[in-house]
Amino acid sequence: MEKTQNNKAWFLVLPVLIVVAFSAVIPLMTVVNYSVNDTFGQNDFFWNGLGWFEEMISSDRMHAALGRQVLFSAIILAIEVPLGIFVALNMPKKGFWASFCLVLMALPLLIPFNVVGTIWQIFCRPDIGLLGRGLTNIGIDYNYTNDALDAWITIIVMDVWHWTSLVALLCYAGLQSIPQAYYQAAKIDQASRWSVFRYIELPKMSGVLLIAVLLRFMDSFMIYTEPFVLTGGGPGNSTTFLSIDLVKMAVGQFDLGPAAAFSIMYFLVILLVSWVFYTVMTTLDAQETK
Amino acid sequence: MMKNRASLITMTIYLLFLLIPIYWLINMSLKTNTEITSTFSLVPNKLTFANYVTILTDPSWYMGYVNSMIYVVLNTLISITVALPAAYAFSRYNFMGDKHLFFWLLTNRMSPPAVFALPFFQLYSSIGLFDTHIAVALAHCLFNVPLAVWILEGFMRGVPKEIDETAYIDGYSFPRFFIRIFMPLVASGIGVAAFFCFMFSWVELLLSRTLTAVNAKSIAATMTRTVSASGMDWGVLAAAGVLTIIPGALVIYFVRNYIAKGFALGRV
Numbered sequence: 118m119e120k121t122q123n124n125k126a127w128f129l130v131l132p133v134l135i136v137v138a139f140s141a142v143i144p145l146m147t148v149v150n151y152s153v154n155d156t157f158g159q160n161d162f163f164w165n166g167l168g169w170f171e172e173m174i175s176s177d178r179m180h181a182a183l184g185r186q187v188l189f190s191a192i193i194l195a196i197e198v199p200l201g202i203f204v205a206l207n208m209p210k211k212g213f214w215a216s217f218c219l220v221l222m223a224l225p226l227l228i229p230f231n232v233v234g235t236i237w238q239i240f241c242r243p244d245i246g247l248l249g250r251g252l253t254n255i256g257i258d259y260n261y262t263n264d265a266l267d268a269w270i271t272i273i274v275m276d277v278w279h280w281t282s283l284v285a286l287l288c289y290a291g292l293q294s295i296p297q298a299y300y301q302a303a304k305i306d307q308a309s310r311w312s313v314f315r316y317i318e319l320p321k322m323s324g325v326l327l328i329a330v331l332l333r334f335m336d337s338f339m340i341y342t343e344p345f346v347l348t349g350g351g352p353g354n355s356t357t358f359l360s361i362d363l364v365k366m367a368v369g370q371f372d373l374g375p376a377a378a379f380s381i382m383y384f385l386v387i388l389l390v391s392w393v394f395y396t397v398m399t400t401l402d403a404q405e406t407k
Numbered sequence: 408m409m410k411n412r413a414s415l416i417t418m419t420i421y422l423l424f425l426l427i428p429i430y431w432l433i434n435m436s437l438k439t440n441t442e443i444t445s446t447f448s449l450v451p452n453k454l455t456f457a458n459y460v461t462i463l464t465d466p467s468w469y470m471g472y473v474n475s476m477i478y479v480v481l482n483t484l485i486s487i488t489v490a491l492p493a494a495y496a497f498s499r500y501n502f503m504g505d506k507h508l509f510f511w512l513l514t515n516r517m518s519p520p521a522v523f524a525l526p527f528f529q530l531y532s533s534i535g536l537f538d539t540h541i542a543v544a545l546a547h548c549l550f551n552v553p554l555a556v557w558i559l560e561g562f563m564r565g566v567p568k569e570i571d572e573t574a575y576i577d578g579y580s581f582p583r584f585f586i587r588i589f590m591p592l593v594a595s596g597i598g599v600a601a602f603f604c605f606m607f608s609w610v611e612l613l614l615s616r617t618l619t620a621v622n623a624k625s626i627a628a629t630m631t632r633t634v635s636a637s638g639m640d641w642g643v644l645a646a647a648g649v650l651t652i653i654p655g656a657l658v659i660y661f662v663r664n665y666i667a668k669g670f671a672l673g674r675v
Contacts, residue, residue, distance in 0.1 A: 120501045129496035130508065132489040133552055140549040141515050144526030204421050207414040216663050220656075221422055223663075224429070227655025229610045231627045232648045239435055239645060240428045245443050247431045278425065339519035342612045360521035364613075367525050380522040391517045395510060 151377035169378035179379060181354065182362040183386075186338060189358060193276055193337045198330060200277065201284025202322070206314070208289055219289075222282040234346025237275045241347075261348065265355035268348050272356055275343060280333060287329045291322035323401065331394045338387055359383055429652070435645035443641045458646035471626035472650065474540065475609065478623065481544035483604040486551040487597060494559035495585070499568065512553040523549065524617045531618055538620045546614045551604040558603060562596025602662050609655065626651055 152169055173179050204222075209215045225233070243249040243260050252259040261271040295317065303313045341360035344350065350357035350365070357365070363383065367376035435443060436458050437451045446452065462468040496502070497509060527546050528537070536542040570592070574584040590597065616628040630647050 120499060122502070123500040124502045126496035126500035126502040126505075129492035130502075133493040133512070133556060134508075136485065136489050136545070136548050137512060137515055137552050140527070140545055141518070141523075143530055144523045147526035147529065148522065204417070207417040207421075209414075209418070218418060218422065220659050220663050221425060223659045224652070224656060225425060227606050227609065227652070227659060228648075229612060229627050229651050231612045231630060232651050235630065235644060235648050236428050236432050239641065240431050245435075245447075245641065247427070247449075250447055278428065282425070335517045339521070341519075341521055360519055363519075363521045364524065367521075373525070376525075380519075384518055384522055387517050387519065388514055391514065392510070395513065 148377045148380050151373045152381055155374055169374045170382070173375055173378045173382065176375075178362065182357055182359050185355075185357065186359045189273075189340070190334060190337045192273055193280075194330065194333060196273070196277055197281045197284050197333060198326070201281050201329065202288050202326075204281065204285040205288035205292060206318070208285070210293075219286070222285060225279050225282055228279075230342035231346050233275065233279050234343045237271065237278075237343075238347055241271050263352055265352055268352060268356050272344050272347060275347065276337065276340070279343065280336070284329045284333065287325040288322050291325040292318060295321050324398075327394065327398045327401065331391065331398065334394070335387065335391060338390075432645050432648050435641060436649045438642055440640065440642050455642075458642040459650075461643050462646055462650065468629060468647065471624055471629035474619070474623050475615075475625045475627070476654070478540040478543040478547070478615070478625070479605055479608045481540055482547045482551060482608045483601050485544060486548055486555045486604045487601055489548075490552055490555035490559055490600065491590070491597075492585075494556050494563055495589070497556065497560045498563035499571070509556075512556055516550050516553040516557075518549070520550075520611070520613045524613055527614060528617050537618065538622050540623045542618045543615045543623060543625070544608075546618055547608045547611060551607055554603055554607065555600040558600040559593065559596050562593045562599075566592050598662060602658060605658060606655070 153167070154164060155168070208218055228236070238246075240246045241249045241261055243253055249259060249261075258264075259267055261267040299317050300313070303317060308316075339360055340358055341364065344356050344358060345361055348356045350361045363376060363379055366372050366379065434449070434451065437454055437456070439453065439455050439457065442448075442452060497505065523546075531537045531542045531546070536545075566589070570588065571584070574588050579588065612625075612627040615625040619625060619628060626647070630644065630651075
């Protein structure tokens with residue numbers, strides 16, 4: 118649509134600006150302030166320059182947490198995106214069963230994060246859980262509280278359980294917008310199932326798929342509550358992701374300076390990746406409407 | 408026929424995968440603690456509603472639900488109210504810095520709550536809003552307002568501009584046009600945006616736990632406290648979990664026909 122040039126539109130944006138600035142800019146400035154100061158207590162701060170940043174950039178603890186975080190997000194995207202597409206392709210197209218599937222699939226999305234952790238805790242514990250007990254009974258040594266690999270598998274399965282539906286619902290919405298005529302034309306051309314997917318369905322889904330990848334990347338990179346409830350970051354530090362480490366540092370040990378420097382770098386990483394996604398997205402969007 | 412059967416099997420397996428953990432939670436909530444720890448059964452041997460009774464009669468439990476509902480509704484109202492005019496501006500006008508502003512808004516959706524937890528605590532303490540519902544509602548605006556603007560802008564782009572112009576020619580003032588004509592046109596968009604605001608505010612734990620202590624304590628925070636205190640009361644924990652699923656399930660049921668459409672149009 119043609120847009121009119123009108124700087125008075127700023128007045129309409131003003132409420133949003135005030136609300137978001139209040140809850141984003143002020144706290145962010147506080148974080149920046151902490152990141153360049155050191156304290157001996159009693160609110161006695163002195164300038165520390167970029168010391169905390171240097172310390173954090175070379176800290177093994179941060180490297181390890183970042184490594185785990187990147188690995189986690191990569192695994193999550195590699196599983197959830199193809200699985201979500203696959204599920205969306207198999208969903209009923211309309212009628213009662215379509216709504217039935219939609220409602221059931223949306224259910225995990227609306228469960229509070231800590232309850233998701235609780236559900237999986239109850240489900241997987243070797244003493245009381247269906248899965249934990251079941252696996253032990255058939256002779257598989259499974260204990261997510263002691264074994265790092267088991268903990269990772271459990272957290273990944275939990276996240277797949279929690280969020281695959283989001284990808285599937287987005288893809289389903291994309292598929293719904295394909296006119297029936299496209300399929301008929303493909304049938305006349307005797308296109309194989311694969312080429313229908315590759316040349317009709319995938320391009321039509323690309324827009325929503327990018328949104329799905331963006332949302333899943335952001336949220337998996339910020340994941341805090343579910344692993345915190347399920348494993349508390351353990352065993353050892355094996356499932357301590359960036360957010361968990363950050364909260365431990367800021368609230369648990371009250372190391373404000375390093376935590377703030379850490380926060381800012383964390384934020385910048387997310388910002389950078391999201392900016393890349395966003396640019397790709399809007400460019401594609403512009404190409405489509407041409 | 409072959410394809411349909413394969414689809415049926417895939418969907419059945421996937422839905423079972425989604426439902427079995429929930430089933431186990433419900434199963435646990437209907438057992439006594441001794442039965443949970445001593446025996447292993449797929450259905451409760453001795454059906455008990457004692458866990459639910461505990462929650463529904465103890466104010467420290469059920470007030471958690473009330474508090475959560477209050478700040479979620481407040482947050483949804485604030486988010487939608489401020490997002491509506493902004494989304495209109497983004498969908499209709501070019502103005503100085505509009506693209507930068509839009510991306511800046513989105514970055515707030517991307518910022519990890521963990522980064523903001525401590526500053527929020529200090530900010531709201533210093534202005535005397537700590538442990539109030541409005542504090543949590545405002546804090547959740549951080550990620551819900553950008554999302555609402557994003558969704559609503561998508562819907563508003565679909566409304567032809569001629570409608571605005573006709574209304575102005577007919578002598579409508581801007582506020583009157585906006586409320587009487589424009590808002591009904593994007594009603595489904597408002598519904599979808601409200602749904603997502605509700606959802607993300609309802610499921611968030613970290614900020615709501617950091618910003619509340621007693622008077623506005625959310626259900627999520629109540630649950631974490633009870634887990635650590637006095638051993639593991641699995642039955643009550645499971646029952647509390649089941650009760651948190653219910654509002655979400657109700658909301659989904661009411662918007663089921665809009666979900667797919669909302670996802671596509673709203674570009675969420």
